[in-house]
Amino acid sequence: MNLFAEAIAWIFSGNPGAGLAPIPVALGQHLWFTFVSVLVAALIAVPLGWLIGHTGKGRDIAVAISGAARAIPSFGLLILLFLLLGVLRTTEAAIITFVLLAIPSILAGAYTGFEAIDRKVIDAAQAMGMTQWQILWRVEVPLGLSLLVAGLRSATLQVVATVTIAAFINLGGLGQYILAGIPLRRFEIVLGGALLVAALALVLDGVFALLQRASVPAGIRAAQSHHSVPQRSASARTAAVGAS
Amino acid sequence: MAGLAVPRGGILTVTGLLYTIPSLALLPILPVLLGTPIFSEINLILALTIYAIALMVRSVSDGLGSVDPSVRMSATAMGYGAGRRFWAVDFPLAGPVILAGLRVTAVSTIALATVGALIGVTNLGYLFTNGSQRRIIPEVLAGIVAVVIIALVIDGLLILAGRALMPWSRAQRRRARRGALPLEVAVA
Numbered sequence: 001m002n003l004f005a006e007a008i009a010w011i012f013s014g015n016p017g018a019g020l021a022p023i024p025v026a027l028g029q030h031l032w033f034t035f036v037s038v039l040v041a042a043l044i045a046v047p048l049g050w051l052i053g054h055t056g057k058g059r060d061i062a063v064a065i066s067g068a069a070r071a072i073p074s075f076g077l078l079i080l081l082f083l084l085l086g087v088l089r090t091t092e093a094a095i096i097t098f099v100l101l102a103i104p105s106i107l108a109g110a111y112t113g114f115e116a117i118d119r120k121v122i123d124a125a126q127a128m129g130m131t132q133w134q135i136l137w138r139v140e141v142p143l144g145l146s147l148l149v150a151g152l153r154s155a156t157l158q159v160v161a162t163v164t165i166a167a168f169i170n171l172g173g174l175g176q177y178i179l180a181g182i183p184l185r186r187f188e189i190v191l192g193g194a195l196l197v198a199a200l201a202l203v204l205d206g207v208f209a210l211l212q213r214a215s216v217p218a219g220i221r222a223a224q225s226h227h228s229v230p231q232r233s234a235s236a237r238t239a240a241v242g243a244s
Numbered sequence: 245m246a247g248l249a250v251p252r253g254g255i256l257t258v259t260g261l262l263y264t265i266p267s268l269a270l271l272p273i274l275p276v277l278l279g280t281p282i283f284s285e286i287n288l289i290l291a292l293t294i295y296a297i298a299l300m301v302r303s304v305s306d307g308l309g310s311v312d313p314s315v316r317m318s319a320t321a322m323g324y325g326a327g328r329r330f331w332a333v334d335f336p337l338a339g340p341v342i343l344a345g346l347r348v349t350a351v352s353t354i355a356l357a358t359v360g361a362l363i364g365v366t367n368l369g370y371l372f373t374n375g376s377q378r379r380i381i382p383e384v385l386a387g388i389v390a391v392v393i394i395a396l397v398i399d400g401l402l403i404l405a406g407r408a409l410m411p412w413s414r415a416q417r418r419r420a421r422r423g424a425l426p427l428e429v430a431v432a
Contacts, residue, residue, distance in 0.1 A: 003276050066426065070348065071395035073355040075362075075369060076388040079376045083384060108426050110389040147425060163268030165359060169376070178268055179362065187282065190272045197269035205264045 006188035007195055018189065020180055021172060021198065030173040030200065033163045038106075038156050039100030045103045046148065049110020053144065054136055059111060066104035074101050074162045082169045094166045101162055102155035109151015113144025145215040153208035157201055164197050174200065249303050252305060263431050267359045268293060288360035294355065302431045303345020307338030326336035336410065343406040347399050354395045358387070368394075383397045 010016070016023060052058045074097060081093035117140060125139045167175030177193025265273075270291045275282045278290070311334050319333040361369030371387030372379075 005384050070351045071355055071392045071399075071430075073358040073372070073388060073391045074386060075358050076372045076391065080381070080384045080388060083376065083379060083381045105426070105429050144314070145396045150425060151429055157264055157266075158428075161268070164266045164268045165362065168362060168373070175268055178272060182363065187272075187276075191276055193270040194269040198265045198273065199417055200262050201266055201269070202261065205261070221323075 003187060003191055007191035010188045010192040012197065016177065016189065017080065018184055020176060020184060020189075023174075026172060026174050026176060027196070027200070029171070030160070030163050030175075030197075031052070031141050032096065032172070033094065033166070033173060034156060034159045034204075037090075037095050037159050037163075038122075038152065040095070041099045041102035042106055042152065043095050044099070044108035046110050048106040049148075049151075050114065050136065050141070052107075053111035054140060055116025059115075060132060062107055062111065069100070069190060072179075074156075075165050075168075076164065077101075078166060090169055090171060090202045094171050095168065097166075097194060100164060102159050105155040105158065106148075106151045109148045109154070110144070112151075113147035114140045116147060117143045142217050143220070145217075146212055149208065149212045149215045153205065153212065156204055156208065158205060160201050256305065259298035259301045260297060260431055262294050267295070267356055268362060270294070271359070271363050273391065279402045283364040285365045287363070288357065288365045292353050296353055298431055299349040299352070299427055300342075300345055303348075303427055304338070304342050306430075307341030307345070308334055310336045310341055338410070340406070343402065343410070345427055347383060347402050350398050350402060351395045352428065354398065356390060356393055 014022075021028075021029075023145065044106035049062075052062055077100070078094060078097040080092060081096055085093045104211050121139060122135060124137045130138070141201070162171045163171070164175035164178070167173050167179045174193055174197045179197070181187065181193065249256060262270075272282070274280065274287045274290050275284070280286045280290070315337065316329065319329045324333065338376055357367055358369030358372060360367055361373045368387050368390050371383050371390075373385035375387065
């Protein structure tokens with residue numbers, strides 16, 4: 001337990017030592033890689049997921065590819081791309097890995113968000129004379145937003161975890177303290193780095209939890225509280241919708 | 245658990261938070277918390293177990309929650325007690341969702357185990373660390389292929405076991421899971 005005190009002292013010492021980057025710099029790198037990768041992945045996966053959700057086509061392919069992607073160890077993929085692209089393209093290799101890692105969750109969030117919508121709502125929109133574009137932007141996107149945010153949340157957490165591992169290819173980030181401290185036997189640095197990574201993941205998770213709550217349209221929120229539906233997780237809610 | 249709202253929320257929140265902590269961070273924290281040796285593979289086994297529990301608690305809970313309440317009421321009306329109803333009605337009907345969760349858990353655990361190579365556990369992840377240092381692309385590729393093959397074989401065995409144990413599952417599965425998020429997305 002004494003090591004915890006040493007690790008906390010190390011975090012607040014202002015100088016990580018052992019030739020390592022200062023903590024704010026490493027945190028900045030970590031956040032930058034996470035943000036860019038999730039953004040690029042979202043630019044690819046959100047339109048694709050909405051297309052799948054709106055048309056109902058291609059879902060099985062998306063599920064199959066996402067399932068197969070689970071089996072690929074991201075640590076191995078990172079190193080494979082790092083070796084294939086060369087030392088000068090470390091950043092590109094890392095970002096490609098993170099983007100590939102983030103796509104399945106965001107894709108799933110986008111199309112399940114549409115699938116979870118009651119078909120009667122879409123029929124009603126059609127009956128009111130809405131065009132396909134209007135249904136997409138004014139019905140499906142707002143109603144599917146909270147599950148899309150859930151997908152972004154999961155993708156972000158996966159990327160944060162993998163950016164930690166990416167310190168192995170000298171990418172920087174908070175993982176460098178864990179990996180540099182082990183051969184040096186400086187376990188207060190290892191533990192300090194681990195605590196910083198864990199704290200970052202929990203803070204980002206909390207931010208996304210708030211975003212997810214805010215992304216439920218006001219009308220839906222009112223209806224939910226009116227019928228006193230227990231506010232469970234997104235998945236339990238949609239599983240119930242799907243089964244009924 | 246499906247019927248008890250308060251413990252369900254509490255347990256799922258705790259397991260969800262544990263699942264949120266990145267593996268490379270959890271691996272050095274565990275030995276300090278538990279007093280296990282720092283470079284022991286026990287830490288890797290414990291970390292993977294924690295992640296697997298987080299995924300399985302969610303999928304068992306979702307599975308039991310997906311049982312049609314009218315089926316449950318019919319069983320009660322036929323005179324099933326709570327225990328017998330759980331084992332003879334709820335649990336078999338939740339089976340396909342639980343199996344789907346078990347498959348996700350198995351495959352992602354196999355892939356995640358390679359991270360152990362970074363804290364000195366020798367497994368297929370060693371092909372990644374060693375291949376990276378010696379710049380041998382085929383070694384790294386062989387590691388990836390080996391992990392994927394193991395994952396696919398285990399996944400296939402789970403599917404076969406599911407078909408043998410739950411012949412009723414195929415008709416029901418698609419309907420029950422449609423519109424539900426994949427497990428890793430839901431648990432975080």
